[in-house]
Amino acid sequence: MKNDTSRRNFLAAGLALPAAGLASTTSSPNPPAPAPPQAAAPSGKISYRTLGKTGMKVSTVGMGCMITTDSTVITRAADMGINYFDSSRGYQGGQNERMVGAALKSRRKDLFISSKCDGPWTGASILAQLDTTLKELGTDYLDVWLLHGLGNPEQITDELVEAQRKAKQAGKVRFIGMSTHNLPNIVDRVIETKLEVVQPQINYTSPGATYLPAVEKLAKAGVGIVAMKVMAAARGRRGGPPAPARTANSWAAALKWAINNPNIATTVPSMTDNEQLDQNFAVMGQSFTDADKQVLSARLEEIKPYFCRMCGQCSGQCPKGLPVSDMVRFAMYADGYGQFALGRENFQRMALEHQQVRCGDCTECTVKCPNGVHVAQQLIRAQELFA
Ligand code: SF4
Ligand code: SF4
Structure with a gap:
């Protein structure tokens, strides 16, 4: 009984939304010289929001390019008015940046491109990676450059931040930041080091009691928030019972959950085809409803054997030290x-x-x-x- 009560409280907290809803979103933005949409857009009103103190007006649905293999989907997203594209040095064995760069080349100045660097975590290493990133993307600068997937404040070393600042002074990047799967852990260090953008895993499964205040604190400090893994993808284990297939409803509800939080400037759901692009595009401008909440509550039940909500409560429990x-x-x-x-x-x-x-x-x-x-x-x- 106690466990049931705790679970219900968790669901309520995780699915809670700030009251402001879409108040800070504009549907008639003034993003940097956006090119007029050229592709047939599905119903839905594109909306833009300011990415913290960077001042960048980003579409509330951006594009995560991590698993995209069809470059025409990326180009079409840009044609429709989506203007934030996320890649990483290591995606697809180092090939992803090249594809993203080629897909967006003709409209580079109208768009925002983000990429990330990985270990070894030394200043010299990440600066060398940045040069490769720029070469692969075929651009002189990145809009956002992130340290990839750091979960502890000690990992955000002065050396790395200094290297990021050096790249910024050299004009190779406009804004610096990090991505993380453990948002509450790194908030204070991000503010201390004056990073400008954070890309956290955050979605309807995230513990609301710690993740929502973390996002709010960063937003108040002027840090731009780019939400990743907003769909909480999960499938069944091989040889075990399959997890239910993601439905258009659950995708849309999950995305709405994220973009209806005014502290989240943009989202970078992975997209592989035009159907997903159209579904995600259509979500912009829609409110998160009670029906969406019900869809997500049911989905949460379905995926719980497989999907880690990054609550941190199992930390240190394995006697063999497994993360x-x-x-x-x-x-x-x-x-x-x-x-x-x-x-x-x-x-x-x-x-x-x-x-x-x-x-x-x-x-x-x-x-x-x-x-x-x-x-x-x-x-x-x-x-x-x-x-
Ligand atoms: S596996 Fe660990 S971090 Fe993930 S939801 Fe369970 S307790 Fe939380
Ligand atoms: S080694 Fe694996 S099975 Fe054993 S306690 Fe750690 S996580 Fe559990």
Whole structure:
């Protein structure tokens, strides 16, 4: 009974929305010289919002290019008025930036492009990566340059931030920031180091009690928020019961949940085809309704064995020291997004001693997830796939 009550409270908190709704959004923006839409746009009103103190007027639905392989979808998104595109040095084995750059080349000055750097985490390494990024994208500058996927404040070192500032002074990037799967952890360090943009994993599954205040605090400090993984993708385990397919309704509701938070300037859902692009585009300007809330509550129940909400409550519970939430995410890259290589790359970045652990050797898993993730099953899945 106690667990049920806790779960209901969690759902209520996670699905709560700031009262302001779409108040700060404009549907008649003045983004930097947006080209008129050239592609047939589905019904839906494009909306723009300011990305913190950067002043950039970004479409509330941007485009995550991580798993896009058809470059015409990217070009069409730009033609429709979407103006924020997110890539990373490491996506698709280093090939993603080249495709994104080619797709957007003719309209570069009208658009905002973001990319990220990975370890090794030294100033020299990330600056070298930036030069490769610019070359691959075929551009002289990035609008937003992010340290990729850092979850602890200690990882945001003075050396890295200094290197980012150096790149900014050199005109290679306009604004600097980081992406993270653990937003509440890094808020104070972001403000302290004066990073300008944060791209967190945040969605309707995120613990509202910690994630919503974190977003609000950053927004108040003028930090631009770009929400990623807003769809909370999850699929079933091979050999186990399949998770329900994502429906257009649950996609739309999840995206609405994010863009109706005025502290989130834009979102970067992954898109692979025109159908997804049209679905996501149509969500702009729509309110998050009680019906959406019901759809997401039901969806949350369905995905809970597979989807980590990054609440951090299992931290330190594994006696073998496994980074449980990270490993659940790695399995999700393969099973939820179809990105086996991305999952494997992340897995192989773990300490060797952690890569060598086999959860099947434990008689019982001591890690208890209060949100219903089948931890041992998901970690065994990651080990089967990537070890
Ligand atoms: S596995 Fe469960 S307890 Fe651990 S971070 Fe994810 S949701 Fe929280
Ligand atoms: S089964 Fe559980 S306790 Fe054992 S190694 Fe895996 S996560 Fe740790």
